Amino acid sequence: MTTRLELGGQGLTSLSGTSLPATLEYLDLYDNRLTSVPDELWSLSGLRVLNLATNRLTSVSPAIGALRNLHTLDLGHNELSVLPDELGELSGLTEYLYVSDNRLTEFPAALCSLGRLKYLGCTDNRISTLPEDLSGLASLREFRLYGNGLTGVPESMGTLSALRELHLRKNLLTSLPSSIGDLSELRQLDLRENKLTSLPESITRLSKLDKLDLRWNKELREPSWLADFEARGCMVLR
Numbered sequence: 001m002t003t004r005l006e007l008g009g010q011g012l013t014s015l016s017g018t019s020l021p022a023t024l025e026y027l028d029l030y031d032n033r034l035t036s037v038p039d040e041l042w043s044l045s046g047l048r049v050l051n052l053a054t055n056r057l058t059s060v061s062p063a064i065g066a067l068r069n070l071h072t073l074d075l076g077h078n079e080l081s082v083l084p085d086e087l088g089e090l091s092g093l094t095e096y097l098y099v100s101d102n103r104l105t106e107f108p109a110a111l112c113s114l115g116r117l118k119y120l121g122c123t124d125n126r127i128s129t130l131p132e133d134l135s136g137l138a139s140l141r142e143f144r145l146y147g148n149g150l151t152g153v154p155e156s157m158g159t160l161s162a163l164r165e166l167h168l169r170k171n172l173l174t175s176l177p178s179s180i181g182d183l184s185e186l187r188q189l190d191l192r193e194n195k196l197t198s199l200p201e202s203i204t205r206l207s208k209l210d211k212l213d214l215r216w217n218k219e220l221r222e223p224s225w226l227a228d229f230e231a232r233g234c235m236v237l238r
Helices: 040-044 062-066 083-087 110-114 155-159 179-180 199-203 224-233
Strands: 004-006 025-030 049-051 072-074 096-098 119-121 142-144 166-167 188-190 211-213 235-237
Touching: 040 062, 062 083, 083 110, 155 179, 179 199, 224 235
Parallel strands: 004 025, 025 049, 049 072, 072 096, 096 119, 119 142, 142 166, 166 188, 188 211, 211 235
Antiparallel strands: none
């Protein structure tokens, strides 16, 4: 039986005096006032789900890399400006990694080692560039990067062959790489609130795309093939 400890929304400022069983598999500390967590937490080697979202954390210990059985990790809505490289050692992280609404200025290259991860949320930070090589995120199905200051997308984005949703809303993109057309499983492409002036024709190869959101790109010159997209059933929002 899964050992769970649910302490969400308790107004906690510390875990002092809280027993963390060595057999713990599920730990929910969502929506508290924690500025740190005890080192004891990083020794819970059986932990599979860890929710530290909506606290006041300014750092995460490199010791988090020891949680090799973790499949779901939520660090969103904190005050993190950097993430430890050791996150890339979480080989069991298959389901969900959420680091949105923090103060990150760089996309941690170490995350590109998470080859089994399906969902990655890095929204609402201050990330202006992505690593040149994203190919390590081979299993990713949903990639959320909206609300940053991204000025470009690397060609390697096109190597994410399992990707079904790519969310790039509210950035500073003026163009997209032609490799976007290689995302053969893509269903949703959200490009709202950027500075796009054109779209690569390779997008026409996205045969499974059912939603293309182009709203609030004031300088965008709409290509003639958008009409063909709509005719085949893709929802195009202008």
